[in-house]
Amino acid sequence: MKKKIQNINKLLVNHYGIPERSKKLPDPLEIIIGTILSQNTNDKNSYKAFLNLKKSVKVWDDILKMKPSQVEKLIKVAGLGKQKSQAIINLLKNLKKDNGRISLNHIKKKNDEEIIDELTSHKGIGVKTASCVLLFALDRNICPVDTHVHRILNRIGLVKTTSPEKTFYAIKNFIPEKSAHSFHTNLLRLGREYCTPTNPKCYDCPVESECNFQDKNYSKKRAIKKNDFFLLDSIK
Template sequence: MRSFLSKGWPPRYLMCPQIRLKTPLKERPGNGRALRARVRRISGVLEEVLGVPVQSGKPPPSMDMLIATVLSQNTNDRNSHRAYVALRQRHPTWHSVAEAPVRSLAATIRSGGMANQKAARIKGILRTIYSVYGRYDLSALQKRSNEEIIDELTRMKGVGTKTAACVLVFALGRDVFPVDTHVYRLCERLGLTLNSRSPDDTFEQMKPLIPAGKGYSFHTNLIRFGRKVCHARRPACGLCPLYDDCVYDGKERGTARSLKTSKADHSFMLLDEISP
């Protein structure tokens, strides 16, 4: 604890040693031309190594994407996908979900974790949507700006900026860069943000930095990169193609930086699997 204080790092790093930085904050780049170029180059490296992600088929309705993203909170994609599939199999319409008792709904989505809390939140969200639009449908959002949609959705309990941004990207096809806790961690380690204290801070800082048309690609590839190489604990630094860009103080020292393909599936993304 004393060694952290002696280096003058912000108190938040005392609670999050996995993202403490090698480079002091005052020496890190600002949101200028050099930082935009850095983001563009890193995005290019990830596309070269991991491929260019492509959204498949017709996007799902915003209503479906909103609930799927709520189910994805605080769990992994496969568990939340099982919960979403179970929910839609038992309740084919959102009206049916809205009418279901919380206890029954929680039992249905149990595989996604935090089932009681999520069941109550989903019912509350559906209740709000119906009171505003007169039906369980968010198609009215299509004509609104990104900022207006985020403001509208985040008024609902259980819907944060990341969840609203996912609706924008995965349902409405907007060029937005969602930031969850994993993307937040990676942006810190790669020196892309300055003194960010939360995923929401990172979302705002990254807005002017993402190359046009690369919101979905960079978001998706950062998540894949985090799963395959830059784990929260014990990152595989010897395989990292971005080793020289990393400012994480806990990275391993070494020279091996070639990232080989693996048979393991690191590409499964829940929000790409939500069918219209």
């Protein structure tokens, strides 16, 4: 599996390059809040919601002084306002209760499994959200798997799994060193531009030579819509 991932990663880097990222790692608390906001919406809307929330407080503790309905209103643009505001408020309350302060800096000393266990113990936070904290805030060599990465890796034939979480665990220990950010980000871009949920553009796909998908689409040529705005690389 490692060799196949290396090959796919190489093709993606040849096509897209190595995605840029800030030299300074972002705050893990901001990454987890951003990832909660990103569920079931696009990166532009979740970034608007993130900025609305961030601009309305001096420190994240201030969220707990607001009514839940105010938080919900601030993040409305990202959808699922009630569910997402509850997850954020619950997380902040738990951090205050367990550690006496609203911060996730204590997780930096823990290993990947301990961090996943701790973060997923909070209601509304799943493995995908925890893995985004590992990659984007702690620079661990972990590739988060959302529905798009899951779809692509199953189409390619790298895995045969029934959920993003199962795909995540299937590939977790096979990501070549220092390549998780590039692999994850370029797969997201591939899923937006070529390996779309319907009518994938296999005729132009940069990883076609590594893909075993049975229903490749070589017809219906359509323009590629470039889309390279990524929420979690925009949180600095």
